[in-house]
Ligand SMILES: Cc1ncc(COP(=O)(O)O)c(C=O)c1O
């Protein structure tokens with residue numbers, strides 16, 4: 001089991017969708033939102049995923065397939 | 080001497096012990112070092128600083144280490160150059176260049192942050208240091224690690240230029256080239272940092288590492304004769320340097336080392352990667368991440384960790400932000416070289432280009448005491464200018480040819 005933390009951004013047209021709920025249904029991961037800012041044209045969430053590492057990887061791919069942009073919580077690390 | 084009180088969450092204010100943690104457990108906000116300023120005030124003075132070493136360690140009372148420096152003892156205390164020629168060209172009476180092109184040992188301001196990060200990492204018991212980087216940071220970590228006898232891992236994307244790879248390999252760290260996009264590299268390094276007990280300087284050691292940038296502000300104020308400038312122009316990648324220059328000036332003010340600070344803090348980015356400057360110009364308090372495409376590779380961070388705080392700093396200080404094109408960057412590099420004899424890397428071209436724009440826009444005025452931060456050395460980014468500096472004038476070894484070529488008069 002691992003816990004990994006991510007910063008997830010939503011494209012504008014996806015803001016009304018219950019994306020995190022869907023991900024929780026489709027993959028065996030537990031999601032815990034710690035901070036979020038959702039406005040009319042922008043939305044982001046800081047989320048912890050708990051589960052098997054491979055399953056978290058699949059959930060992240062799933063988020064990307066839905067049009068989300070997923071970064072580590074630290075954002076860009078390559079300086 | 081407990082000058083460091085805690086690490087504090089920049090978002091929710093929760094406090095933590097001064098260990099190798101960087102994210103708030105509660106809200107995932109970034110952590111920052113909190114000091115006991117009463118204690119520091121009781122011991123710090125201009126005289127004590129002036130009697131200290133000629134390096135950034137003269138400000139040790141305001142740096143996040145517990146003992147004496149053990150790594151990077153010679154970093155910092157670079158020249159503050161009075162730029163008469165460039166000032167005259169731009170129409171500023173009192174312009175200074177803070178010249179971190181000549182930082183020890185790897186010729187960029189990263190030697191400051193790495194000196195602090197590795198000294199702190201040793202205090203915390205780490206034997207291995209690491210970073211993910213395309214350039215200046217990796218060079219500095221690798222060099223300092225070899226001199227400190229620490230194990231070192233440098234992670235790089237798979238598509239770097241040969242010279243940049245070599246600039247790491249020469250120090251013999253473990254250089255790990257990752258196949259994949261920059262996003263993949265970011266993600267993997269974040270995960271490795273979570274798994275290994277390593278000092279990842281810009282991840283789990285980041286709260287300490289970032290504090291090193293304050294020394295650019297401390298030195299500036301001291302070198303100006305214990306006063307803050309009216310305007311500073313700072314290049315931005317993650318945005319950390321800009322926020323820390325402001326923090327440094329405010330700390331000096333708080334401790335009574337300088338009078339009230341009303342410095343305008345201005346940020347500079349390349350057009351090809353300007354998430355922070357663009358947000359500022361659009362009046363937004365958040366930025367949209369971008370895919371970088373600029374010759375200013377040391378500033379090419381598309382999703383900057385401190386972008387939000389940099390925006391806040393510029394707004395709070397009534398500073399501004401601007402960006403310049405690749406051509407303007409090259410012009411900026413040449414202008415600085417040809418007026419002040421300082422050969423800066425592309426980040427310096429960004430700073431000079433933006434300085435010029437801010438003067439033109441009337442935001443920096445003739446009598447504003449202005450400091451431009453030149454943070455890296457031009458010898459590291461020669462590709463940027465190689466096609467625009469001309470060629471030597473070739474002649475036969477003959478005196479008459481020489482005289483003719485330069486249209487010189489024969490000496491009488
Ligand atoms: C030469 C140079 N200048 C400025 C910066 C900007 O630093 P920051 O990420 O703190 O904004 C960098 C960062 O990589 C750099 O290499």
Ligand SMILES: [Zn+2]
Nearest residue numbers: 088091103106
């Ligand atoms: Zn917090």
